Ligand code: HEC
């Protein structure tokens with residue numbers, strides 16, 4: 148019988164031992180990690196349900212939260228719930244491959260960022276400029292918090308954002324949300340959870356709605372099932388033997404000289420007693436290409452620069468264009484269930500995991516397939532050797548590549564220089580071989596929840612040998 152996930156620490160530590168190149172976080176302490184420390188509602192700790200089914204074990208607040216999460220009447224359109232964008236059947240991420248989702252009263256208003264998965268957020272500490280890094284080696288740096296730029300500190304505060312955003316659930320006021328809850332079939336449950344007079348004051352009722360959504364996300368095992376093949380492997384469970392290809396991929400993932408993914412997507416023991424979350428909660432600038440499919444990006448002077456704005460203002464440059472180390476930084480997301488995603492990075496500019504890996508591998512060696520070329524002449528027929536896996540498949544003669552086209556030139560200095568994005572010269576050897584790439588993909592596929600070991604081990608297939 149499987150227990151609700153806890154790892155044999157030794158095993159996980161063993162596989163992480165090699166992966167300690169510095170990533171902008173810090174050394175294993177307590178700073179700002181207290182607020183969201185433990186999963187489960189503070190008032191009503193719950194027994195984990197090994198089957199992964201929600202319901203009986205949830206606190207009253209979390210039970211209401213579950214109703215709220217799936218309730219489309221909490222949107223101006225009457226058609227959009229949290230689950231529309233954070234679909235539990237798609238690892239609490241969108242069911243489609245749009246870079247950004249459409250919302251608003253008529254469901255035709257585009258957002259400006261890709262929708263993250265809501266899985267494995269229960270250990271996320273509050274944002275801090277100098278958050279300790281779980282790897283115990285890296286210097287403290289920007290980390291923690293919710294959204295791609297960390298502007299929200301708790302899951303409860305986060306819930307207010309989509310409810311009120313004009314391009315998401317688009318409610319005109321908090322009172323409108325409260326009114327919808329008051330009219331809902333589960334209004335009695337809401338009163339039971341938060342008091343019979345809870346609807347008397349709209350602000351209090353709204354705060355409790357947010358609390359309920361937080362309790363649901365923290366308590367329901369569906370948000371943190373730890374049911375991937377990797378979890379069986381790390382827990383030394385039956386069915387958890389990785390194939391030769393997956394093992395090699397794991398080594399690429401942790402090897403500082405090849406993938407080095409683990410230095411940011413850290414898979415060792417994390418903050419607050421967590422383990423193998425495949426993120427160190429840190430913010431880094433890696434120079435993801437601009438996505439012209441995002442409406443806001445049609446405006447020439449508009450840049451989404453993450454931690455320095457425009458969606459948060461506490462780290463805005465002192466004057467337009469002034470030096471600011473926070474510009475271009477986005478949150479390092481967990482890689483659990485990344486293989487199920489259909490849009491990647493904060494702007495959803497890529498749509499396959501293989502393309503993401505190839506971007507890491509050739510951002511510096513082949514920048515012209517990721518960033519636009521200015522002033523060149525397109526070739527009618529590209530050379531046979533010109534790669535077709537990039538964002539740009541037209542080959543140019545002459546011209547200049549506008550590398551890091553989604554940030555003003557002054558912020559290029561903020562780009563993180565560590566492997567595999569070490570700034571090596573165009574045309575030089577990329578850090579990963581074709582074999583490394585396919586092995587890494589195999590390993591990342593072991594991080595998908597809901598793994599059912601086959602009756603007998605496969606003897607053929609892409610990820611076996
Ligand atoms: C229209 C699509 C949409 C809907 C509906 C929606 N969200 Fe989101 N959600 C997003 C996007 C986009 C982001 C990233 C926002 C950002 O980075 O600024 C996000 C981020 C989040 C995050 C932060 C995750 C992280 O990795 O930091 C949480 C938590 C969250 N949403 C919860 C909810 C809840 C609860 C609801 C319902 C009340 C909801 N969302 C409804 C699109 C949506």
Ligand code: HEC
Nearest residue numbers: 406407408411431435477478479480491492493503507563
């Ligand atoms: C320097 C730190 C760093 C390293 C090293 C790193 N990543 Fe990332 N990763 C990030 C950050 C930061 C983002 C978000 C960037 C953005 O959206 O602008 C990200 C995003 C991703 C995403 C998109 C996930 C999603 O939900 O959209 C994938 C997949 C990914 N990384 C895989 C990898 C792999 C595989 C490697 C190793 C080859 C790797 N990363 C190495 C920091 C890093």
